[in-house]
Amino acid sequence: MNYTVEEVRQPEDVRALEAAVNTFDGIDVKVGHEAVGQNDYAVYADDLLVGYLMLFPYLENEYEVNALVHPDYRKQGVFKALLETAxxxxxxxxxEAFTFVIDRKSKSGKAVVDHLGAAYRFSEYNLVLKKAELFLKPNEVSLREATDADRPLIIETLSEAFGDPIDVTENIYRQIDTPDRVTYIGEVEGRPVGVIRALLSGDDAGSIHAFGVRASEQGKGYGSKMLKQMVQQLFRMGRTKLELDVETENKAALEIYKRAGFAENGGYEFYLLEL
Structure with missing residues (x-):
């Protein structure tokens, strides 16, 4: 069957499709419907959204891909139409390449990347906050909200923390520099030691990301204290449903997150397909 690829008509359509897929597959995937209308593609059957694909151009030559197909419309050419257009x-x-993000419990997702011949790259755990230290005092590390003047500091810090070139970090940051995010600078005695950010969604949720400590300040316990301060700050904002993602091979970061009250809640696998 030939399908027409168009724009998403309503953000609620994506939420409904996401719920149908999660219920059928027994997963908990979120495709970022807060950003509906940006680099995304849709297939409708009458008024029902049956296929959705979103591109995230985190690098100039490599895009991240999230996609959903309604359980009743699989193996009918919906995903093919979305992918070819994208x-x-x-x-x-x-x-030059797509990186597919697949819930690690999604059998249908893995079948698709296997069919495409995409190569496995790495995995991430998704962690959710189970227990927070609500009355933590700054104790050496404090957070202040970042300003526009902090942008060079933020880029340099994240570049050091993740080992990426400045231009790559700048491009990624530009893609995630949106009004629904908050950014804080971690300081010790007035000097900056790290950066931590959160994406705010709904009325009470937040996803912590872009969290890094400057190379010269690592190994001093500042990361753990910054994270606990960030949790406390988000709670003050009414954000009590918190989550974050971490690469499965990053054992040091995983331990920091667990000590701060986060626990594993599924995860994702990443597969690369050259175009």
Missing amino acids: KRDAKANGC
Whole structure:
């Protein structure tokens, strides 16, 4: 069957599709419907959204891909239509590869990347906050909200923390520099030691990300204290449903998160497909 790829008509359509997929597959995938309308593609059957694909251009030549197909419309060409349209547009913009993000419990997702011949890259745990230290005092490390003047500091810190070139970090940060995020600078005696951010969603949720400590300040316990301060700050804002993602091989970071009250809640696998 031939399907027409179009724009998403309503953000609520994505939420409904996401719920249908999660219920059927027994997973808990979130495709970022807060950003509906940005680099995304949709297939409708009458008024029902049956396929959705979102591109996240975190690098100029490599885009991250999240996709959903309604359980009743699988193996009917919906995903193929979405992927071919997205590939055409991405190639025109200089993209050379897609990185697919798959819930590690999704059998259908893994079947798709296997069929495409995509190569496994790495995995991440998704962690959710189970227990928070609500009355933690600053105790050496304090947080202050970042300003526009802090942007060079933020880019340099994240570049050091994740080992990426400045230009790569700048490009990634530009993609996630949106109004629904908050950014804080960790300080010790007035000097900056790290950066931590959170994406705010709904009325009470937050996803911590872009969290890094400057190379010269690592190994001093500042990361753990910054994270606990961030949890406390988000609670003050009414954000009590908190989560974050961490690579499964990053054992040191995983331990920091667990000590701060986070626990494993599923995860994701990443697969690379050259275009």
